[in-house]
Amino acid sequence: MDPICILVDIVILLIILILRALYTNWLATKLKWESSFRRAFLVNLVWVILLVVISLIVIFIAPPLFIELSLTVDEISLVYLIIGFLIFIINVIIGIFIVHSFYEKEYWGSLVVTIIVVISERVIMVIIYLSIYFFLDVWFTDGFYLFTSF
Amino acid sequence: MFITIYVIFSYIILFGGIFLTKFFTDKFECRKPYKTAILVNVIWFLITFFVISFLSSLITGYLINIGADLKLIIFVNVINSVVVLIINFIVIALLIKVFYKSGYKNSIFITLAVISIQVFIRIIVANVLSIIFGLTTGGVISFYVFQFN
Secondary structure, rough: OOOHHHHHHHHHHHHHHHHHHHHHHHHHHHHHOOHHHHHHHHHHHHHHHHHHHHHOOOEEEHHHHHHHHHOOOOHHHHHHHHHHHHHHHHHHHHHHHHHHHHHHHHHHHHHHHHHHHHHHHHHEEEEEEEEOHHHHHOOOOOOOOOOOOO | OOOHHHHHHHHHHHHHHHHHHHHHHHOOOOOOOHHHHHHHHHHHHHHEEEEEEEHHHHHHHHHHOOOOOOOHHHHHHHHHHHHHHHHHHHHHHHHHHHOOOOOOOHHHHHHHHHHHHHHHHHHHHHHHHHHOOOOHEEEEEOOOOOOOO
């Protein structure tokens, strides 16, 4: 993987972590939960670390496996689509459990907070990635964060 | 056929917004009958369908007519769908504010919840359909999950 891509991903990851913490804190406050920036930051730190680990496992295991199985380009695209979708679902499930365990609140509230965070983040990431692609002609989607596509 | 199924699901999800609006407004103690939720969602649908969709297709049509670069058309299309999502957000937030007489922050939260859950379900439907399409035909199909119609 290109070192510049890794560096950009780390910087993006840190910014995302802080923004996610602020956002989660606001959402929790709106739901009248007992919340602080520290707690929201911890929620997102655990959540993001788990996501990065899962993404890294896929990034390092999948390509050699594809070569070994000698899959065609179409088959690889389909497998990536399935993996991406599974990670998306896993992301939400992990989010629900982390939010639930840190805030000790009901599952429906955790589900709502998780979905709002995930979808809002996706919208922003799509805009950022597209802008980078359009203005700098660089495609950063092979980063280790937000591996899932849609 | 897959696109038709997706469009049908999109409308079901869109009008599922009635139940979501009712659920979240109730949670924020802005209790109103289902009639209000239906009214909010119908007005929202009419605005998105007749105004926003028209403007989006106008922009895309214009770019194709002037023979714009393919990269620009793709970029504008995706940005367009995100802008449509943001406009949708503003429209429903204002509608909730007006019809439920809730505070700005509560309207924003209810809107975020309603739209995020709808987009989340659309992503699931789009991905499942894409996977089924890929498995059955071996081809690739893309859906715009942010667009509402």
